[in-house]
Amino acid sequence: MLCDSHAHLDDEAFSYDLDSVVGRAQESGLKYIVCPGTDIKSSKRCLEIALQYPDVIIPAAGVHPHEAKSWNEKAEAALEDIISSCRVKAIGEIGLDYHYDFSPRNVQMEVFRRQIRLAVKYRLPLICHLREAESDFIKILSEEALPSPPGVIHCYSSGPDYVDEFLSRGFYIGFTGVITFKKADRVKQALGKVPLDRLLIETDSPYMAPVPYRGKRCEPAHAVLTARAAADIKGISYDELAAHTTANLLEMLKMEQQ
Ligand SMILES: [Zn+2]
Numbered sequence: 148m149l150c151d152s153h154a155h156l157d158d159e160a161f162s163y164d165l166d167s168v169v170g171r172a173q174e175s176g177l178k179y180i181v182c183p184g185t186d187i188k189s190s191k192r193c194l195e196i197a198l199q200y201p202d203v204i205i206p207a208a209g210v211h212p213h214e215a216k217s218w219n220e221k222a223e224a225a226l227e228d229i230i231s232s233c234r235v236k237a238i239g240e241i242g243l244d245y246h247y248d249f250s251p252r253n254v255q256m257e258v259f260r261r262q263i264r265l266a267v268k269y270r271l272p273l274i275c276h277l278r279e280a281e282s283d284f285i286k287i288l289s290e291e292a293l294p295s296p297p298g299v300i301h302c303y304s305s306g307p308d309y310v311d312e313f314l315s316r317g318f319y320i321g322f323t324g325v326i327t328f329k330k331a332d333r334v335k336q337a338l339g340k341v342p343l344d345r346l347l348i349e350t351d352s353p354y355m356a357p358v359p360y361r362g363k364r365c366e367p368a369h370a371v372l373t374a375r376a377a378a379d380i381k382g383i384s385y386d387e388l389a390a391h392t393t394a395n396l397l398e399m400l401k402m403e404q405q
Pocket residue numbers: 153155240351
C-alpha cells in the first residue's frame with residue numbers, strides 16, 4: 148500500500164480521463180492521493196473531486212505563491228469557507244517561489260503568513276512549496292506559530308544542507324520523480340538524510356514524471372516508480388518504504404488507517 152501525497156488532479160491535463168487515472172492509481176496499489184489547491188477555484192475543484200472519490204482523494208486548500216498576487220479579503224474568506232469543510236485535511240499548496248517570481252516577494256510572504264495562521268486556527272498541517280527562497284521561508288517559520296505537526300516541504304529541492312533545519316522543526320519531506328533522474332545527486336543526497344519516519348512520496352502530477360515517463364504527463368500511478376527508487380536509495384524493500392510513507396502521511400493528516 149502506497150500513497151501519493153501531492154497530485155494536482157484538478158489540472159486540466161486530467162479533465163478528460165480522471166476516472167481512468169484514479170482507476171490506474173488504485174490498480175497500482177495506491178490507497179490515498181492528496182489533491183492540493185493552487186488558488187480558490189482550484190481548491191474548490193479539489194474538494195469536489197474528493198467528494199467524487201471519497202475513499203481515495205484527500206483534498207487540501209490553499210493559494211500557491213505563484214497566485215499570491217490574487218489574494219484579497221474576499222479570497223481569504225472564500226478559502227476559510229473551503230477549509231471549514233471537515234474533508235479538507237491540509238492547507239496547501241502554499242509557500243514561496245523566488246525562482247519564477249510570478250507574484251511580488253513581499254506579497255508571497257504576507258499570503259504565506261496568513262495561510263499559516265489559518266492552518267493554526269483549523270489545526271491543519273501545511274503543504275509547502277519552497278523554491279530558492281530558503282532564508283525568508285525559515286524566517287517566517289521562526290516568527291509564526293506553526294500547527295502540529297507543521298506539515299511537509301513538498302517536491303524537496305533545497306539540497307542536503309537544509310534537511311536538518313526542516314527536520315528539527317518537525318516537517319516531513321516529500322520527494323517526486325526527480326529522484327529517478329540521472330542528474331539529481333543533491334536531491335538523492337537529501338533523501339539519504341531524511342529518516343524513514345519523516346519521508347513522503349509524491350508525484351506532483353501532472354508534472355515531474357519519473358523515468359521512463361520523464362517529460363510526459365505524470366499521474367499518481369507513477370508514484371510506484373518513485374517509491375522504488377527511494378527504496379533503492381534507502382537500501383530497504385519497496386513494501387517497507389511504502390508502509391513507512393503511508394503511515395507518515397496518515398500521521399501528518401491526523402487520519403486513522405482504515
Ligand atoms: Zn504542486
